[in-house]
Amino acid sequence: MSIVTPFRARLLGLAALAVLAWLLPYRLNIYWISVTDTALLFALLAVGMGLVMGTAGQVNLAQIAFFGVGAYATGILTTHEGLGFWTAALAALGFAIAAGLVVGLPALRVQSHYLGIVTLGLAVAFLDWVTNAPVTGGDSGLGGIPVPPLFGIDLSSQYLYYYLEVVVLAAGLAFGYFVVRTPLGRRMRAMRDDSLAAGAAGTEIGVLRMIAFLLAGVYGGMAGVLYAGQIHYIAPESFSIADMFLLLAMVIIGGRRSLAGCVLGAVGLIIAQQELVNLAADAQLGYGLVVVAVVVFTPTGLAGISARLHRRRARGFAGPGGLEPFQPSALDGAPVPAASGTLLEVSGLVMRFRGLTALDGVSIEVRTGEILGVVGPNGSGKTTLFNVISGLYRPSGGSVRFCGREISAMRPYRVSQLGIARTFQHLRLFRNLTVLDNVLVWMDRTRSGWSWRYVCWPWGVWRYDRALQDRAWALVRGFGLASFVSALPGELPYGTQRRLEIARAMASSPSLLLLDEPAAGLNADEQRQLAEIVRAIRDSGVTVVLIEHNMGLVMSLCERVVVLDSGMVIASGAPGEVARDPTVLEAYLGRTPLSGLPAPQREPTEAS
Amino acid sequence: MQSFFQTLTSGLSFGAVYALVALGFSLVYRTMGLVNFAHGAVLTIGAYVASTFYLSARLPFAVAVPAAMAVTGAIGLVIERVLRPLENKDFDLMLIGTIGAGTVLEAAAILIWTSAGRGVPSPVSAAPLIVGGVRIGAYNLAVVGIAAVAVGGLTVFLQRTKRGAAMQAVAMDHEAATAVGIHVGRSNALAFAIGAGLAALAGSLASPLLYVSPTMGDSLGIQGFAAAILGGFGSIPGAIVGGLGIGVIGSFAAQWFQGYSDLVTFVVFTVLVMIRPTGIFGEQTVNRA
Numbered sequence: 039m040s041i042v043t044p045f046r047a048r049l050l051g052l053a054a055l056a057v058l059a060w061l062l063p064y065r066l067n068i069y070w071i072s073v074t075d076t077a078l079l080f081a082l083l084a085v086g087m088g089l090v091m092g093t094a095g096q097v098n099l100a101q102i103a104f105f106g107v108g109a110y111a112t113g114i115l116t117t118h119e120g121l122g123f124w125t126a127a128l129a130a131l132g133f134a135i136a137a138g139l140v141v142g143l144p145a146l147r148v149q150s151h152y153l154g155i156v157t158l159g160l161a162v163a164f165l166d167w168v169t170n171a172p173v174t175g176g177d178s179g180l181g182g183i184p185v186p187p188l189f190g191i192d193l194s195s196q197y198l199y200y201y202l203e204v205v206v207l208a209a210g211l212a213f214g215y216f217v218v219r220t221p222l223g224r225r226m227r228a229m230r231d232d233s234l235a236a237g238a239a240g241t242e243i244g245v246l247r248m249i250a251f252l253l254a255g256v257y258g259g260m261a262g263v264l265y266a267g268q269i270h271y272i273a274p275e276s277f278s279i280a281d282m283f284l285l286l287a288m289v290i291i292g293g294r295r296s297l298a299g300c301v302l303g304a305v306g307l308i309i310a311q312q313e314l315v316n317l318a319a320d321a322q323l324g325y326g327l328v329v330v331a332v333v334v335f336t337p338t339g340l341a342g343i344s345a346r347l348h349r350r351r352a353r354g355f356a357g358p359g360g361l362e363p364f365q366p367s368a369l370d371g372a373p374v375p376a377a378s379g380t381l382l383e384v385s386g387l388v389m390r391f392r393g394l395t396a397l398d399g400v401s402i403e404v405r406t407g408e409i410l411g412v413v414g415p416n417g418s419g420k421t422t423l424f425n426v427i428s429g430l431y432r433p434s435g436g437s438v439r440f441c442g443r444e445i446s447a448m449r450p451y452r453v454s455q456l457g458i459a460r461t462f463q464h465l466r467l468f469r470n471l472t473v474l475d476n477v478l479v480w481m482d483r484t485r486s487g488w489s490w491r492y493v494c495w496p497w498g499v500w501r502y503d504r505a506l507q508d509r510a511w512a513l514v515r516g517f518g519l520a521s522f523v524s525a526l527p528g529e530l531p532y533g534t535q536r537r538l539e540i541a542r543a544m545a546s547s548p549s550l551l552l553l554d555e556p557a558a559g560l561n562a563d564e565q566r567q568l569a570e571i572v573r574a575i576r577d578s579g580v581t582v583v584l585i586e587h588n589m590g591l592v593m594s595l596c597e598r599v600v601v602l603d604s605g606m607v608i609a610s611g612a613p614g615e616v617a618r619d620p621t622v623l624e625a626y627l628g629r630t631p632l633s634g635l636p637a638p639q640r641e642p643t644e645a646s
Numbered sequence: 647m648q649s650f651f652q653t654l655t656s657g658l659s660f661g662a663v664y665a666l667v668a669l670g671f672s673l674v675y676r677t678m679g680l681v682n683f684a685h686g687a688v689l690t691i692g693a694y695v696a697s698t699f700y701l702s703a704r705l706p707f708a709v710a711v712p713a714a715m716a717v718t719g720a721i722g723l724v725i726e727r728v729l730r731p732l733e734n735k736d737f738d739l740m741l742i743g744t745i746g747a748g749t750v751l752e753a754a755a756i757l758i759w760t761s762a763g764r765g766v767p768s769p770v771s772a773a774p775l776i777v778g779g780v781r782i783g784a785y786n787l788a789v790v791g792i793a794a795v796a797v798g799g800l801t802v803f804l805q806r807t808k809r810g811a812a813m814q815a816v817a818m819d820h821e822a823a824t825a826v827g828i829h830v831g832r833s834n835a836l837a838f839a840i841g842a843g844l845a846a847l848a849g850s851l852a853s854p855l856l857y858v859s860p861t862m863g864d865s866l867g868i869q870g871f872a873a874a875i876l877g878g879f880g881s882i883p884g885a886i887v888g889g890l891g892i893g894v895i896g897s898f899a900a901q902w903f904q905g906y907s908d909l910v911t912f913v914v915f916t917v918l919v920m921i922r923p924t925g926i927f928g929e930q931t932v933n934r935a
Binding site for chain 2: 091143144146147148150151152154155156158159160163165166169170279286287294319320322323326327328329330333334337
């Protein structure tokens with residue numbers, strides 16, 4: 039009952055919206071219907087922007103150029119080449135996609151404001167081309183674009199054209215939501231929040247960025263085609279940089295993280311612009327002030343306000359519910375590697391950062407099924423070692439072999455897909471994804487090439503996602519995090535965030551788990567729970583390598599310990615032996631005549 | 647060969663203007679982590695104010711320009727106060743927030759000076775210099791000279807004065823700067839005001855070369871931003887080299903490809919950024935996990 043009601047409510051809401059959209063033209067005069075048509079086109083553009091910027095976090099200031107490519111390609115192909123409208127439209131969509139991919143290329147190398155100025159520059163370049171090239175008609179534009187034929191419906195009527203646009207927008211919005219809420223969009227959101235952690239989770243960052251720009255191209259191209267079919271005449275001023283900024287304002291004011299927010303922003307700003315059209319400069323002044331105010335006071339836009347209210351209410355209903363005990367059954371699905379022997383072999387590993395040598399010929403062997411501790415003073419190269427193994431850094435020398443395969447030149451996503459998962463010393467949870475989504479990103483083991491199913495076999499995507507959700511729920515429950523599923527990581531207590539970081543790493547069903555200071559900041563009780571979890575993970579057949587400063591924990595948990603100092607292995611063996619090794623004592627405590635075990639302290643003194 | 651040098655010199659004088667724009671971007675960015683897309687609009691305001699002092703108030707150009715710099719500097723203080731919540735924040739927000747501020751300024755320019763542009767006669771009437779057959783306009787030479795003086799002055803300020811050193815400290819680590827007693831807010835405000843003053847200088851120097859109009863800052867702003875990125879965002883020498891570079895690329899693009907100069911400039915720029923994302927003087931940063 040409680041599951042059906044909100045679903046029904048949503049269905050009713052959608053039906054009401056459809057009826058409203060159907061009836062709307064009956065209430066509008068010819069002027070307002072053409073304004074509405076324009077607003078719908080901008081809404082389509084804004085959805086594309088929402089996907090590339092809000093969802094994938096890729097700054098794209100060339101969306102207006104994709105719009106232009108779609109419109110101009112349709113115009114040129116119908117008027118110069120004499121193609122039919124829909125044939126031209128299809129080709130135009132292809133051109134827009136190509137434009138999206140070309141503009142997206144720099145995203146492989148640069149991000150943030152660098153990407154912003156490059157994409158803006160390319161939009162200026164496009165504008166320069168259309169104002170000069172003979173084929174586009176230059177400044178005077180391109181006219182005589184035919185009315186699209188559609189089963190005898192007269193689309194020269196702005197009223198009937200409205201329905202075509204509503205249908206396309208609804209389809210575009212539905213597809214957009216489908217992408218955002220299933221594996222592809224989830225990965226994009228993860229990449230937006232933390233591309234480094236997303237890579238470690240098995241996401242091909244580069245391919246994903248290109249897919250994001252491809253989607254932007256599709257939406258831009260569709261809007262361009264529809265624009266050409268609606269107006270029959272196109273000129274460079276419709277694709278100006280000012281329009282690009284207007285589009286950007288729509289997306290930010292509406293709320294870039296919500297596609298519905300983007301649509302709302304687009305429709306709202308176009309209507310506001312028409313209302314104020316007679317007092318251009320005043321309107322511009324007002325619009326600028328509104329933009330500044332929205333950005334300063336409500337950074338997540340209008341949709342963000344409603345989402346925040348929603349969350350607050352949801353929290354009220356669910357009650358605070360706490361962290362539950364870990365159940366070893368959570369790990370039932372994990373693979374048990376049959377082979378015994380060496381799982382990971384690091385030999386002669388060297389890592390230099392300009393002058394600094396962080397790792398200086400490190401050789402470590404990790405045996406299948408053990409818990410290996412890596413200890414050493416701060417700055418001894420422990421985390422660098424993990425970063426090299428997990429593919430974040432490419433080593434300056436030496437080799438890393440996993441299950442007999444050389445992995446030192448592999449990208450992080452490949453390493454993750456081979457079965458190595460890691461946690462981070464300073465938690466790197468995806469901060470705008472719920473706990474469940476954080477787990478789902480790591481659980482999704484598909485390659486990016488899998489995404490063609492979104493076009494050809496969406497039903498398969500849906501089913502795969504359902505199955506993934508069921509497994510993620512089981513894992514989250516097993517890790518005692520069930521009452522936090524829809525919380526954001528930042529809302530959880532610190533110790534719980536640490537546990538989530540381990541849970542999501544285990545979601546990737548690794549055969550080797552690298553834990554980077556998992557006990558940092560945990561209280562005694564949480565440390566005990568951590569030890570229990572790590573043992574259960576090992577018992578389920580997963581090999582564990584653990585960096586830790588807490589000597590008590592290392593002593594009780596690890597079968598073997600490797601000690602690093604200044605990028606070199608200075609000792610290895612059973613914890614008891616290592617702790618009495620004079621070189622180790624010297625590394626930790628300096629050249630002092632102390633004897634016995636180093637005191638189990640949180641922060642080892644940096645005596646030297 | 648002669649036409650090559652002719653193109654080069656004209657590129658360098660525009661490049662000097664771009665360098666000043668880039669300098670403003672970089673100074674503000676490195677001090678407070680704000681990517682300021684309102685910079686172009688500030689430049690427009692500066693150009694209008696200077697031309698008003700020069701043409702309507704009949705002040706000498708050499709007085710009108712510093713006066714305009716002071717006025718825009720004051721406007722900069724106001725903008726900085728409004729946009730302070732965006733500093734060191736999410737880039738999307740800065741982008742649209744500063745674009746919004748730019749829109750406000752541009753609208754204000756239209757309301758005050760109408761949307762019709764105005765031409766500014768060259769304040770230097772000396773005959774062009776002819777060196778080896780290459781004509782160098784006296785005003786173009788003056789632009790390069792003034793830009794060089796401005797850069798020198800800024801460098802001395804940043805390296806030799808206490809306030810300048812404080813600004814550098816804030817640029818490196820604003821929390822540590824706070825801890826040693828630097829008033830970060832005041833330092834940022836000063837940096838923003840200097841940036842705005844540089845924009846006014848660039849705008850007023852460019853106005854005899856171009857044409858003062860409400861959208862003048864759009865194109866200069868984009869070129870200047872590209873120059874800053876090309877040189878290495880946040881770097882002072884980078885802004886100069888990047889500015890001269892964009893100026894020269896644009897000048898040759900206009901010579902060889904006529905109308906398509908923007909197209910060529912930005913395609914070349916894109917390729918350069920992809921080859922060297924950190925720019926010429928940019929810092930290589932390492933991902934830390």
